[in-house]
Amino acid sequence: MARISKEERKTNIISAALKLFSEKGFYITTIPDIAEKVGMSVGNFYNYFTSKDILAKELVMYISEYLGESIRKINDQEITTEKKTYEIVSMYFNMADERPEMIEYFLRVYLSNREVFGDGCEGMICVSPFVTEMMMFFNDGVECGDLHDQDFFSAFGLFMGYLGGMVFLFGEKILPEPLEWYKESISQNIYNALKTR
Amino acid sequence: MPSKQDKKPSIIWFQGVTCNGNTHSFLNLENLDKLLNKFEIFSHPSLPSTKDFDSVTRCSLECDIFIFEGTYDPLMKRNDVLISKVVEYYAKNAKYVIALGSCASFGGMFKASAPHRNSGLLFNEQEKSGPLLNQQTKIINISGCPIHPEWLAYTLSMIEKGREVEIDDLHRPIELYSTLAHHGCTRNEYFEWKVDADNFGEKEGCLYYKQGCRAPMTHASCNKILWNEVSSKTRVGTPCFGCTEPDFPRQNLFSTKTNMSIPEDVPLGVPKRSYLTMAGIAKTFHINRLEGKLIDYKTTD
Amino acid sequence: MITKQLIDQIEGEASIFFDMKDDVVDFATIAFPHFRGIESILKGKSALDALVITPRVCGICGHAHLMATVRALEDAYKNAGYPIELSEKVEIIREFTLVMEIIQNHFKWIYLTIIPEVAKLTNSTREQTPLKGAYGASIASKAIAIFAGQWPHSSYMIPGGITTDPTNIDLLKVESYMDELIGFFEKESLGISLEKFLAFESCKDFNTLNSDISHLEASLVDIKMNDKGLSYDRFLVIGEHIFTKPSKLKQTRPFAIDAKYVNTVDAYSPDQTSYAKNAQYKNDFYETGPLARAIATNLPIVKNMHRRFKDSAYSRVMARVFELATLLEHAKELLSKIDISQKSCLKSVDIPKITAKGIGIVEAPRGPLLHSVNIKDGLIQDYKIVTPTQFNIGSSSKSNPTPAQKAMKGMTQAEALFIFRTFDVCSVCTTH
Helix, strand or coil: CCCCCHHHHHHHHHHHHHHHHHHHCCCCCCHHHHHHHHCCCHHHHHHHCCCHHHHHHHHHHHHHHHHHHHHHHHHHCCCCHHHHHHHHHHHHHHHHHHCHHHHHHHHHHHCCCHHHHCCCCCCCHHHHHHHHHHHHHHHHHHHCCCECCCCHHHHHHHHHHHHHHHHHHHHCCCCCCCHHHHHHHHHHHHHHHHECC | CCCCCCCCCEEEEEECECCCHHHHHHCCCCCHHHHHCCCEEEECCCCCCCCCHHHHHCCCCCCCEEEEECEECCCCEECCEEHHHHHHHHHHHCCEEEEECHHHHHCCHHHHHCCCCCECCCCECCECCCCCHHHHHHEEEECCCCCCHHHHHHHHHHHHCCCCCCECCCCCEHHHHCCECCCCCCCHHHHHCCCECCCCCCCCCECCCCCCCCHHHCECCCCCCCECCCECCHHHCCCCCCCCCCCCCCCCCCCCCEECCEECCCCCCCCHHHHHHHHHHHHCCCCHHHHCCCCCCCCCC | CEEEEEECCCCCCEEEEEEEECCEEEEEEEECCCCCCHHHHHCCCEHHHHHHHHHHHCCCCHHHHHHHHHHHHHHHHHHCCCCCCCCHHHHHHHHHHHHHHHHHHHHHHHHHHHHHHHHHHHCCCCCCCCHHHHHHHHHHHHHHHHHHCCCCCCCCEECCEECCCCCHHHHHHHHHHHHHHHHHHHHHHHCCCHHHHHCCCCHHHHHHCCCHHHHHHHHHHHCCCCCCCCCCCEEEECCCCCCCCCEEEECCEEECCCHHHEEEECCCCCCCCCCCCEEEECCECCEECHHHHHHHCCCHHHHHHHHHHCCCHHHHHHHHHHHHHHHHHHHHHHHHCCCCCCCCECCCCCHHHCCEEEEEEEEECCEEEEEEEEEECCEEEEEEEECHHHHHCCCCCCCCCCHHHHHHCCCCHHHHHHHHHHCCCCHHHHCC
16 A cells, blocks of 8 residues: 655645535534544644644645645736736636635635634735735736736725635525636626726 | 155046035045045045146046046036046046946936936946946946945045955945945834835834835945934935936835835845735734834923 | 136036226126036926935035925915925924035035135135035034935925924934034134124124134235125025025115016126026026125124125125024024924825925025926926026126126236135036
């Protein structure tokens, strides 16, 4: 039997935890639940994460880094800002489709249980990789003249609030069409709102 | 054995298109008399000179150090002689050429007087294409608007002692221009934690994010070698205008250019992504001590 | 026959073209040959950029330009419907640094220009100490720098106030520099306490001293400068400050004044192009500067000089010496009035909201300095500068000479060159 590395085990825990948290809810899910799903002892589990709160914060950073890296790949491409907008929307919706537990965790656990994250996740420290990449997207867009200059949070709220809202509706099974179908219109709306007049 | 009586190095201080700011700044030097005693001043705009101005412009002198203050304008005359002739002669003849101030170093404020023909001695803004390109090994740029008197005193003393003045890519003495104007600013903690000044006239807050402070992007020793031995612009709440750099003067000087609230220029050498990661995090914290006033005076009205 | 004399070491240079008759000056024209086009450079720029650009008109009086600019901007704010109220603290600190700049100017002028020039005319063997001027100026600059960050070329005045928010530490430091400067002036220049010097009421009081200043005074009498360099004997003070009394003066009779009557005309300089325009008041020439300011404020010793020697070169020089003394006392007094609890800068609307015209006038070392600006949406459409040297040392026709031209008439060339310098020439200001 091939030996599973520590890193792989950690990733397995993360995947399992994300799934359980989004299925059962944050407070109801216990460490033994997660340990059982991964197939390890509770004692061994604590070698990887010393508490549920620590796990909760690491999950946010994991998602943030994943999102950040994905957006960075798009930012680094030599394509128009309009195309980048589409690519970001596409990436986000793909993630909601293929790994719903990640976006679900972000919307339903991180944003909704701020008391869990108060100590050690002040401000935007835990979502920094993701926010930094969005800043780079906006910076480059204005610098090259495609987007009009405005306050960062106005633009960020428009982009992310919109995407989060759509994914939330998707999660509630309210959207009649698959998420894929909305990519074009959503990214057009976003780009039209942000672009230079 | 009898020691050879060395002649004092001679200086000609000559001007192009100038406001005389560097001349007056230099007169503020502490112990000016001690420095001047080590040199023979052939010609200077206000100090007693041993040679008359005619002999300077007749190009009949041999001098060791040629100091040029002001923007170089090839059509300008002084004493009815084209300054181009005077500059060309002494640049060949002197051992050292000092371009004093940002005008002489890069074009500066008065490049705009005749932008198509004015420039510094060696540089035209960022481009190394000035009239003294062939003499570049002799040229030291002491940029600044004006220069700090100690920057010139340092250069002259090094020359007098026979020590080599190491220079950077822009021919500025490394010992003076390797630090940033940002180093030593009394508002540094506000920069670290991204607590921006809301308005001018407050003791608190960093001036980089809104008030246009160029100190993190400017090579200068203003907060290390204090102005008039006592202060600096940023210490009195005035933003640095980046006057030692080739792009001085910039425009919209009292405000920071931002793109979507992100500063267009981030500290020298720091990748924008790295800066945003640090700044983005810091900006979302609220640290009471740093957001409050340092001193609350009881008002009398 | 016209002979050309080039003058340097006047914050730049100028050429005087002398038309001599029987070895004395019949008529002289003055050409300032250099031009930098600062008014053009300002066009199209954000109005706040003027706070950095105009000080670069001049290295020795740049601070006066800064204050003229900020006054012009604040006037524009008012005319646009956003009047700015300055705290008393701001008015005092601004005046303090302006006055200190005048003091450093006079120190340098006395020791680097006038005393050496007088020595040439008297063939004096007395030891020259030009660096006393630089030293006095450097201490005055320190006092400025505590408030302004640096001297030269500070931009600490902005619409709404100043960028500095000083503490008592700063005030005490400035006070100690003032004490040092006054002590230096008393010991090295006056030979008497400042208080006693300011109590002089007659020129005879100088006979009691043995110092640089008393030697200067005696030398001026020796070369009969109390009878030479006479001009129109009419004066102009326009800048409004605590230390000035704006007025037009015919000899010593004061009249009301309105800056709108200041006009400029092209220089008359047939032998060489001059880039300096002549400044007039209601199309007449008036002298400006320390002598004008002293007469306007009725300073007893200067009134005494003027009674005996009119607006001779003697009066012109000694009025400057006395202004140095009175301003030192005034500066100390200003310092004691600063209330640090007052606001340094009151926020107003952003400059792009301003579309209006504004005028700012200050008394610079050599006289009134006028800046007028026309702003549209925060950008400069037009900017005009009139400097004091334009009032004093313009170049006009023989039938209607400027103050300096009139003062040089009938003098030998050597005397005329000296009298020219007694107006404290600032070549760079004049040819902005």
